[in-house]
Amino acid sequence: MGEAERLRGDGAGPLRVAMINWRDPWQCTAGGAELYAWQISEQLRLRGARVTFVTSRESGQARRELRSGIEIVRMGGVYSRYPLVLGWLLRHRNSFDVAIDCMNGVPFFSPLALARRTKIILLVHHVHDRQFFVYFGRFMATVGRFLEGPVARRLYRDRPTVAVSPSTARELRDRLGWSGPVHIVPNGAPPPRPRPGAAADGSPSIVCVGRLVAHKRLDLLVSMTGRLREELPGVRLHIVGRGEQHGALAAQIRDLGLDEHVELHGFLSEDAKDELLAGSDLHISASRYEGWGLSVIEAAALGVPTVAYDVNGLRDAIRDGETGWLALPGEDLADTVRRALKELADRRPEIRAACTAWAATFTWESSGDRMHRLIRDDLDAF
Structure with missing residues (x-):
């Protein structure tokens, strides 16, 4: 462990930490934000803190549960949880x-x-702002922007804020007018696990890992595959994840006659997901809103580069031309995929090595060290 000093409260007992997150990692719609909250919780527990994970409750979940020495307290649904x-x-x-x-x-x-004596840290993955209009009508979206902007800015103005990437930190300043302290504590990643890569046989395999939700724009990836199959008849797109868009995507695949080219895998175990990723040529994302790109780094740890749009978060997770390729917003991803496959054919070993080296710079232990120092320094200043 990077930090030797253990977290202690006012007395002799352990520091008592509440991690307050809208979901836990075992809920059906959980994603990178939930993994981050849980991993940081585990890192704080390893440093001596007593952590309570406060979150919502899905049907069938226990109201209270102990996992890895962390107490989970669950209550409420989509809106009632707040x-x-x-x-x-x-x-x-x-x-x-x-x-x-x-x-x-x-x-x-x-x-x-x-x-009042409780030290509160606000954790932000990415600024939603216009994203509210993707999921809500005008009135509710306006309310969401008001709560995220002026209300949160005033309520948390004197408290430390954690952003997961430089993009998020800039968005807090530029779009929400944040003036308080902002600290960057990035996502970690699993240790690099290079495995035998995909064979360059003219039948490219492309994998997308993530929740099946509107802002991920998975329909663009399905349409892209339809265009690519004209020149690459063996192309395969594997979509890993679950979410509300599953039915619409299945219908799109069927309507475009892409059943032999696009597969919806749903949820996969970590081992099955890693095996699929490791055997692919590319990982891909069409998302328009990200705070980071956890699946990008997970793919890189397996030596697999990513194609994505040049948007906040993803531009932090991808080193353009080295560990992946960034397309401009509005650019056809199919063109970027063609360029990526051509470069892979010429320098696959170099790109794989760059990916694993890049992923190795992100660990949950180092992220835990950063959060530990922030908490310790904030308590010392109190």
Whole structure:
């Protein structure tokens, strides 16, 4: 462990930390934000903290559970989780030394409930802003932007904020007018696990890993595959993940006659996902809103480069021309894929080595060290 000093509270006991996140990693719609919150929780626990993971509850989940020494407390659904969690925090307002309030579009407004002595850190993966209009009507989207912008800015103005990437830090300043301290604590990644790569046999294999939701724009990847098959009849697109867009994507694949070229795998175990990724030529994303690109780094750890649009978060996770290729917004991803496959044919070993080296610079231990130092320094200043 990088940090020898252990986290302690005011007394002799361990530091009491509340990790407040809208979902846990075992829910059906969980993604990178949930993995981040859990990994940071585990890192803090390893450094001596007593961590409570406060989140929503899916049907069939236990209201309380102990995993890896972390207590999970679940309550509420899509909308009710916010008032229910706020009420729970109010009832336990003196139970925590530190709270990490994860703002996935809307924060939990924990400063309204917790004791004044509790140190609160706001965690932001990416700024939603216009993304609210992708999922909501004008009124609800406007409310969401108001809560994320002026309300959150005022409520958390004197508290430290954690962003997961330089892009998110810039977005906080430029689009939300954030003036308080912003610290970058990046995602970690699994240790590099290079495996035998895909064979360059003219039948490229492309994998997309992520939630099947609107802003990921997976329909663009399906359409792209239809265009690529004209010149690459063996092309295959593998989509790994689950979400609300599954039915629409299945219908699109069927309507375009792409059943032999696009496969919806749904949820896969880590080993099965890694095996599929390791045997692919490219990992791909058409997302328009990201705070980082956890699946990009996971693919890179297996020596697989990524093609994506040049948008916030993804431009941080990809080193253009070295560990992947960035397309301009509006550019046809099929053209970028063609360029990537051509470069892979010429310098595949070099690109694979660059990918694994890049992924090796991100570890959950180093991210835990950064969060540990931020908490320790903030407590010392109190």
